[in-house]
Amino acid sequence: MAHESSDITALIRASRGGNAGAFGQLVEAVYPELHSIALRYLRRQRADSTLQCTALIHEAYLRLAQAPKWEWNDRAHFLGVAAHVMRGILVDYARAKRTAKRGGGALTVALADCHSAAPRIAVGMPVRKTGRCLPTRRREPCAA
Numbered sequence: 001m002a003h004e005s006s007d008i009t010a011l012i013r014a015s016r017g018g019n020a021g022a023f024g025q026l027v028e029a030v031y032p033e034l035h036s037i038a039l040r041y042l043r044r045q046r047a048d049s050t051l052q053c054t055a056l057i058h059e060a061y062l063r064l065a066q067a068p069k070w071e072w073n074d075r076a077h078f079l080g081v082a083a084h085v086m087r088g089i090l091v092d093y094a095r096a097k098r099t100a101k102r103g104g105g106a107l108t109v110a111l112a113d114c115h116s117a118a119p120r121i122a123v124g125m126p127v128r129k130t131g132r133c134l135p136t137r138r139r140e141p142c143a144a
Helices: 005-016 020-029 031-043 053-066 075-101 111-115
Strands: none
Touching (some): 005 075, 020 031, 031 075
């Protein structure tokens, strides 16, 4: 369903006036353009990305709808703000994925908790590594 520029401008004005239904109609009217913006962004992402185009558009819709009153001037301004929101969603998604990859949900254990389980080594005791002794301050031979 093609919408003229004047129809889009009228929907923008109505949504600024507080008409919640107008915002839904506005997004529906520019959905093909939002889809092409989302598709362009997703093509630049890694191949193993699980985020889909429709999910990106819907998340942008929710963020735009929940945000304080936006003051869009025209169609281009609305699409620009929507594109900016989509980019922010992709950044948040990448950060969350990176955090999970780097052990974001891993259990953290304090060093004091591990102290009792670690074997005790006396200061100055020679340490063996690949059959060799590391020098100590005392001149004692390593026990082979």
